[in-house]
Amino acid sequence: MKHKDLSFLHDISEEDKRLLSRFLDWTDMAEEKYITKYSAFLDERQCMLCEKVMASVKYENYLLWGGYDDAERRMLCVYPQYSDIDKNDMPMMAVTFRYRKEDKLSHRDILGSMMALQIKRDQLGDILVGEGASCVFVRDTVADDVMSVSKIGRVGVKAEEGFDSNVIREPEFKEITGTVASLRIDSVVSLALRISREKAAVLIRGGAVEVSHQRTERTDKLVEVGEKFSVRGYGKFLLRSVDGISHKDRAHITICKYI
Numbered sequence: 363m364k365h366k367d368l369s370f371l372h373d374i375s376e377e378d379k380r381l382l383s384r385f386l387d388w389t390d391m392a393e394e395k396y397i398t399k400y401s402a403f404l405d406e407r408q409c410m411l412c413e414k415v416m417a418s419v420k421y422e423n424y425l426l427w428g429g430y431d432d433a434e435r436r437m438l439c440v441y442p443q444y445s446d447i448d449k450n451d452m453p454m455m456a457v458t459f460r461y462r463k464e465d466k467l468s469h470r471d472i473l474g475s476m477m478a479l480q481i482k483r484d485q486l487g488d489i490l491v492g493e494g495a496s497c498v499f500v501r502d503t504v505a506d507d508v509m510s511v512s513k514i515g516r517v518g519v520k521a522e523e524g525f526d527s528n529v530i531r532e533p534e535f536k537e538i539t540g541t542v543a544s545l546r547i548d549s550v551v552s553l554a555l556r557i558s559r560e561k562a563a564v565l566i567r568g569g570a571v572e573v574s575h576q577r578t579e580r581t582d583k584l585v586e587v588g589e590k591f592s593v594r595g596y597g598k599f600l601l602r603s604v605d606g607i608s609h610k611d612r613a614h615i616t617i618c619k620y621i
Contacts, residue, residue, distance in 0.1 A: 388440040401438040402484035407575030429499040435487040455505040456525035463494035465517045475514045492529035535618035548581040570594040
């Protein structure tokens, strides 16, 4: 049986602990009883915690999959050693809604429509919004309800089973450049929001900042190139690059804000 000491994970809730403990139970079931288990959809933070826990017990027979490469919300599959796991076996389905190109739908419109069907958020994966077509990944148990949708807001839609990869769009960014004394999170947030480090520190200590989907209240936490961070009420950002060091030993950096 796996040791369930999760003390190496900081700032996680009791709910997270229960969830991760359940996943460790699944590894025991896979090893001892050859049982395959599937989770509901996990958000990015939960996926990251899952990967850390699996690494901590050196368990490799698992898969996180959301229906397409780079999905943010993914299901966990824990399976026995030597099992042949196919991504197509995951208990999920893609539903594509088609509508007139002149009609516009937002992520919020589609999510609201799903919530109106009494579908819980963990039964829904990513929602991809395109021009004339949008796609939502759903747990197979709610697929029939989603396929029955013929109207989202005021827009008439036709639901089709399957994923239209043309719906995927590259993220759009606004670039922010400047210099910082270091890659401490208070300095990086200060530049990203164009506020003082003191105000950035207040946001961090108030629990408004997450780095790599984990809340931090440490103003001296270092941000690595390629890491995402978010500030409640301000949006999500990416530290894209360090572009050099100034003659005053300040780092020139580029931050991307998701828009």
